[in-house]
Amino acid sequence: MGQQQQYLSGLFFIVFGGLAVWAGNDLTIGTAADMGIGYTPRALAIGCIGVGCLLMAQAYRAAPAGDGNRVEIAWRPLLLVTIMVIGFGLLLPRLGLPLTVAVMTAAAALSGENFNWTMLALIAVGMAVLSLLLFSTALNLQIPVWPF
Amino acid sequence: MDLFSNLALGFSVALTLKNLFYCFAGALFGTLIGVLPGIGPLATIAMLLPITFHLEPTGALIMLAGIFYGAQYGGSTTAILVNLPGESSSVVTALDGYQMARQGRAGIALATAALASFFAGCVATIVIAVAAPALSRMALLFGPPEFTALMVMGLFAAVVLASGSIIASIGMVMVGMLLGLVGTDVTTGEQRFVFGVRQIYDGIDFVVVAMGLFGVSEIIANLADRHTRELPSGKITRLMPTKEDIKQAAPATIRGTLLGSILGVLPGGGALVSSFASYSLEKRLAKDPSRFGKGAIEGVAGPEAANNAGAQASFIPMLALGIPPNAVMALMIAAMTIHGITPGPKFLTDQPSLFWGMIVSMWIGNMILVVLNLPLVGIWVKLLKIPYAYLFPAILVFCCVGVYSINYRVFDVFLMAGFGVFGYFLRRIGCEPAPLVLGFILGPMVEEQFRRTLLLSDGDFTIFLTRPLSAALIGVTAALLLMMALPSLRKSREEAFREQD
Numbered sequence: 001m002g003q004q005q006q007y008l009s010g011l012f013f014i015v016f017g018g019l020a021v022w023a024g025n026d027l028t029i030g031t032a033a034d035m036g037i038g039y040t041p042r043a044l045a046i047g048c049i050g051v052g053c054l055l056m057a058q059a060y061r062a063a064p065a066g067d068g069n070r071v072e073i074a075w076r077p078l079l080l081v082t083i084m085v086i087g088f089g090l091l092l093p094r095l096g097l098p099l100t101v102a103v104m105t106a107a108a109a110l111s112g113e114n115f116n117w118t119m120l121a122l123i124a125v126g127m128a129v130l131s132l133l134l135f136s137t138a139l140n141l142q143i144p145v146w147p148f
Numbered sequence: 149m150d151l152f153s154n155l156a157l158g159f160s161v162a163l164t165l166k167n168l169f170y171c172f173a174g175a176l177f178g179t180l181i182g183v184l185p186g187i188g189p190l191a192t193i194a195m196l197l198p199i200t201f202h203l204e205p206t207g208a209l210i211m212l213a214g215i216f217y218g219a220q221y222g223g224s225t226t227a228i229l230v231n232l233p234g235e236s237s238s239v240v241t242a243l244d245g246y247q248m249a250r251q252g253r254a255g256i257a258l259a260t261a262a263l264a265s266f267f268a269g270c271v272a273t274i275v276i277a278v279a280a281p282a283l284s285r286m287a288l289l290f291g292p293p294e295f296t297a298l299m300v301m302g303l304f305a306a307v308v309l310a311s312g313s314i315i316a317s318i319g320m321v322m323v324g325m326l327l328g329l330v331g332t333d334v335t336t337g338e339q340r341f342v343f344g345v346r347q348i349y350d351g352i353d354f355v356v357v358a359m360g361l362f363g364v365s366e367i368i369a370n371l372a373d374r375h376t377r378e379l380p381s382g383k384i385t386r387l388m389p390t391k392e393d394i395k396q397a398a399p400a401t402i403r404g405t406l407l408g409s410i411l412g413v414l415p416g417g418g419a420l421v422s423s424f425a426s427y428s429l430e431k432r433l434a435k436d437p438s439r440f441g442k443g444a445i446e447g448v449a450g451p452e453a454a455n456n457a458g459a460q461a462s463f464i465p466m467l468a469l470g471i472p473p474n475a476v477m478a479l480m481i482a483a484m485t486i487h488g489i490t491p492g493p494k495f496l497t498d499q500p501s502l503f504w505g506m507i508v509s510m511w512i513g514n515m516i517l518v519v520l521n522l523p524l525v526g527i528w529v530k531l532l533k534i535p536y537a538y539l540f541p542a543i544l545v546f547c548c549v550g551v552y553s554i555n556y557r558v559f560d561v562f563l564m565a566g567f568g569v570f571g572y573f574l575r576r577i578g579c580e581p582a583p584l585v586l587g588f589i590l591g592p593m594v595e596e597q598f599r600r601t602l603l604l605s606d607g608d609f610t611i612f613l614t615r616p617l618s619a620a621l622i623g624v625t626a627a628l629l630l631m632m633a634l635p636s637l638r639k640s641r642e643e644a645f646r647e648q649d
Contacts, residue, residue: 005578033607051319074372089561113537
């Protein structure tokens with residue numbers, strides 16, 4: 001782990017643990033002999049915070065120079081893939097499976113990967129047909145098929 | 149003698165036409181998806197889970213096991229052909245396998261990998277058949293304190309044997325356990341961390357978590373990773389190894405198999421550790437260690453045997469104790485639960501035909517893989533040439549349909565998107581999501597046993613140390629942690645995993 005990763009992961013564990021303590025505040029803690037539902041979550045949350053503090057301390061002691069592991073986020077694929085998945089969820093009940101799949105496949109054009117429009121169009125149609133045959137006909141999953 | 153009648157029962161189940169077909173289909177689909185770059189066995193199983201939903205339990209389990217070793221196998225093919233390990237346990241195979249391919253010996257490397265895996269698979273199947281019933285008999289002596297201690301030991305061992313920062317991995321286990329506790333508590337019926345969201349009253353679905361953290365976030369990572377893939381060059385001509393090759397590969401295969409069978413049973417063990425251990429063993433035993441990394445056939449045979457034996461041996465604790473030794477087995481437990489089967493000490497005695505059928509089908513599956521893979525190598529090579537722009541939407545469709553079809557609701561699809569983003573951020577900050585998945589499955593189990601233990605002892609924590617079995621397990625855990633605190637051992641652990649980069 002690079003120093004920046006240690007800082008960020010330390011921060012993540014502290015925040016996550018903190019949230020778990022907060023969210024578990026109204027759960028009964030109980031005693032060891034008679035545990036409430038809040039007992040284990042509280043122990044784990046405190047553990048998370050502890051881990052976070054340790055990582056922070058490590059980051060503080062680590063040499064900041066020559067750090068190759070800079071944390072960079074690839075926003076384009078992150079957003080595209082997330083939108084594609086959420087799009088699937090939104091479109092499926094409205095458009096049905098084949099059309100949703102076709103739209104999703106076509107959206108790959110935005111990925112920045114090399115592609116060819118004719119090929120992509122063919123694959124979009126092919127995937128639509130395949131998904132219909134595989135999931136709906138062969139596996140008999142109860143999935144909306146058409147927009148009407 | 150018991151063993152033989154059990155195996156006979158297994159054969160009678162596994163050799164029915166229907167089950168042979170499921171075994172074949174699983175191995176084929178598993179290889180197909182496993183060959184695709186950047187998709188490990190975990191994501192493969194998660195993706196293909198929905199196609200098993202509508203089968204009866206035996207068929208479903210046979211197919212899932214087939215998918216698992218198919219995926220494992222597909223990973224080695226890409227490692228050898230394009231130096232792109234489909235999953236972490238074939239990283240080692242890529243070291244010498246790819247060099248062999250560059251020297252025009254790709255076919256021999258693939259055949260060696262296939263035959264070594266097959267041999268290891270045969271041995272491991274027998275090991276499971278012998279060890280699993282013994283272990284489950286032993287488990288009948290276990291009470292809540294022993295189970296708690298065993299699971300805690302398993303979690304720590306998993307962390308130590310995984311690559312990456314130990315502290316961060318311990319953190320990931322705890323995050324996973326917390327996420328696993330979301331929903332209605334079994335003992336009291338009260339709800340935890342649901343924030344009024346009706347859909348998670350029964351807890352977060354494991355498949356959603358696994359698919360988000362491994363399927364979706366791996367796709368994001370692959371798209372972000374823009375280094376160009378090397379395409380396999382040249383035709384694969386010769387498949388059969390020469391006598392000289394066999395003489396070098398055979399002892400390595402046997403050693404790898406033994407190593408894998410032992411390491412696979414240990415908590416946290418499995419394919420990854422076994423293949424690393426076997427590679428370093430072969431390198432140490434070789435007369436001329438400098439050949440390694442330059443196409444030494446032992447460097448393919450040993451680790452391939454070890455990772456296959458390790459992968460199969462990790463079924464032992466999962467089936468016999470109901471405790472998953474690694475993330476893949478955690479997913480297998482989740483899959484079995486969907487079919488209404490709870491693995492554990494009672495599984496063997498209650499459903500012998502299911503258990504033995506599955507074991508025998510593993511052996512058959514390994515044979516199918518050899519038959520399937522060598523002639524079909526050409527097709528796998530073509531698959532590797534498909535541009536990612538066409539591939540990733542298809543994979544995403546599979547993930548989405550898979551998650552949707554668990555409960556037929558779009559909520560799960562949205563939740564998977566969330567876990568995908570979460571998983572991507574975790575990877576970026578250097579936290580591997582595998583320990584989280586393990587914690588997620590074990591969290592509720594640990595809590596239940598822990599609660600019972602302290603109820604039993606009236607809140608006295610020394611019960612873990614006064615019962616001999618649990619004390620021994622706690623002792624092992626403590627020793628593991630102490631070992632990690634020693635600087636010299638920490639260094640050799642770091643070195644062992646360095647070959648990955």
